[in-house]
Amino acid sequence: MDIIKIDDLYKSYGDVKAVQGISFRVKKGELFAFLGLNGAGKSTTISILCGRLEKDAGRVELNGKDLDENGEDIKRAVGVVFQSCALDKPLSVYDNLKCRAALYGITGEAFEKRLKELSDLFELAPVLKRPVGKLSGGQRRRVDVARALIHEPEILILDEPTTGLDPQTRKSVWGIVETLRKEKGMTVFLTTHYMEEAAEADYVVILDGGKIVAEGTPLQLKNAYTGDFITLYNVAEERVQALGKPYEKLPEGYRVAVADTAEATSLILADPELFTDYEIVKGKMDDVFLAVTGKKLTGGTEK
Template identity: 45%
Template structure:
């Protein structure tokens, strides 16, 4: 079931065409990764979807509501976690949640139940009476997600949710997000500079210079745009000569010989033929970083 549908969406700022007529769909319950370098049009697109910015042209439906005609209903159906937190450093977590819940018209017992439910789901009830400004980065991020989900939206926009967090804390935050998604059949619309996070997505779109330049599952994109690598440790010239004879592309760095292969199965005949000359080896699959660089010619910088 389509929960977001975008047709011919455009936005310009003077002579700069930030978004050049893009089309895509997001299905209910998906983890949808929306990638692009700074200036690719990614943030402009998200601002339009979230009703912050008026499109120049195009049509958008979110949860069955049409952008620019039913914006209030769209805002009720989405939650947004910004890269920079919006909670008040000088209020407790519970006080922050009450302020946010009240903005959605929740009152009395309904308000308190919504706060208790989301704090228990996010496992942040122990922070209820602590000031937001005193929490660690990971604790703040969990509270930011709780704030965005206080009204139980169907779609959660995550804008680089783990930037600046250490690997262990990033994993904790993602475990929380996955639990939330599973419990509520939530649709996640993700932007990230961490390609390993995009690897977990159900579907990926890559933007560059205002256009969608690639789309597909992580597996499809890696298969189309990358090659696997077989790295062998050897002091013998036989391997290089044999790879040349078979027209297999490779690079050498000291005793490391890296052969480029279309898939991991292509490593087997090489290993079988060169086995007695190999001290050690490793097969690595193409990564989403490789995909991104191959498509855009650019690296993502955090």
Template identity: 35%
Template sequence: MIEVQDLRHTYDKRVALDGVSFAVRPAEIFGLLGPNGSGKTTMFRILSTLMIPTGGRALIQGHDAAKDPAALRREIGVVFQAQSIDVKLTAAENLTHIGHLYGLKGAALKQRVDEMLRRVRLDDRANERAETFSGGMQRRLELAKGLLHHPSVLLLDEPTTGLDPGARRDLWQYLQVLRDEERVTVIVTTHLMEEAEKCDRLAILSSGKLVALGTPAELKREIGGDVIVLETEHPEALAEHINQRFGVEATALDGKVRFEREQGHRFVTDVVEAFPGEIQSISVAKPTLEDVFIHRTGHRFWTEDEQAKQAEAAGKKKKKK
């Protein structure tokens, strides 16, 4: 269905993709998970034929994204993060316009427009301008545009950006219907852990490299126990002492001590008794996808807001100097 083979891309001297390979199975929801700068947006642009890779190949239904983009475009529907509908047109007019671009016309086009509006539950608003729609309704109209020409693969770039929780839930329910009933393969980029959990399988990217591949459950099982986080005044020193005393791989991360251990709720008692007065708080939790990211990369999965705060803090430090 979809094969990515040793895909590489650079912007001037910056490496965006560094030899990424994976395959996507028919009729599955496949997630590209990564923070900003991980390479997932570059991957999306290559798969949607907007960009030619520096090296490697991306194949969809046997069509090479770089060598045969016209044939590949007939196989894919694309929903970009940025809005692409014309809000001054009605829902039906938006779909009719995109239908003309795909060579559809007459009764066949009208039938397909009516069908798609029913599928995304906008048939009762067909003749109303898109500017009167909520964010969730506009997103459903974007989906209808992407699916109008019966693609076998749907590519979505951060599809729930700007949606409220209810609209996000509706979108994911619809993607599951597409997979189960229409047998559409869905590739979705996201930086949200809760959305990645809904995917059948994931490729986790960091700094242009593929760092993990598998189902959410498989990836979390590799942690091999509970995740324990300790707050302390001297995290580096405490991490070293825990390593020496108990032989675990404790690390200082973001001012806290973090390590993994089976039956963590029992083990923390030994740690507290071994270092009285040094530990201010303790958390013991089952592994998450963020823990998988930390396990594979050694650093946290920074969100866009956290990255912005870090950049702001770094800028203030430079000014003081």
């Protein structure tokens, strides 16, 4: 079942065409990733999706409801984690969550009950009385996610949630999101420029210049836009050259590009002595991104 349907979405800021007629579907319970460089149109799309930004044209439907006609219902169904913390930094975690809960009509005992659940899930008890501005990056991110979930939304939108976080905190945030998805069946809509995050998604849409340039499951994308790679160890470069395939020198071996697994198999069968220490892997999302956009993605900026 499609929980999000977007058709022919357009948005411009003056002469800048941020989103140019994109259409896609998100299935209920899936981890959906929007992959693109800064300025590709990711944040603009989710700002429209969560009812914060006016669209120029197109149709946005969440849970079968049109955004233009059911803005309030849709806002209740969506939780958003922004790129940077949008909570009130001078106020305590408790005050922030209490205020935001009240905006959804959750007050009194209902709030305390929900706070307990979130506090257990995100280990917030030690920081509840501390001002948000005094928390570490990782603690603040956990509070951001808790705020997004305060009203038990069906869809969690994460706008580059791990940007700027250290690897350990990134892993911890990601662990929480995975738990929510698996245990609660929550739909997660992620925008990212981290390939490893997109590779974990059920479905990926690659945006470039406000347009969708590729979409599919990570496997479909890899199959469609990259071949396989054979990494050979302990061989002379001349023998790799003799294969007649494009290759790349690695610190301890050579990475040979082949069209697909079948071609890799035929190469191995043709010269089994060469393939004594080797591995075959699918192309990475980086390769897919490079193939469809002609750009390398490093930290959200073009290389």
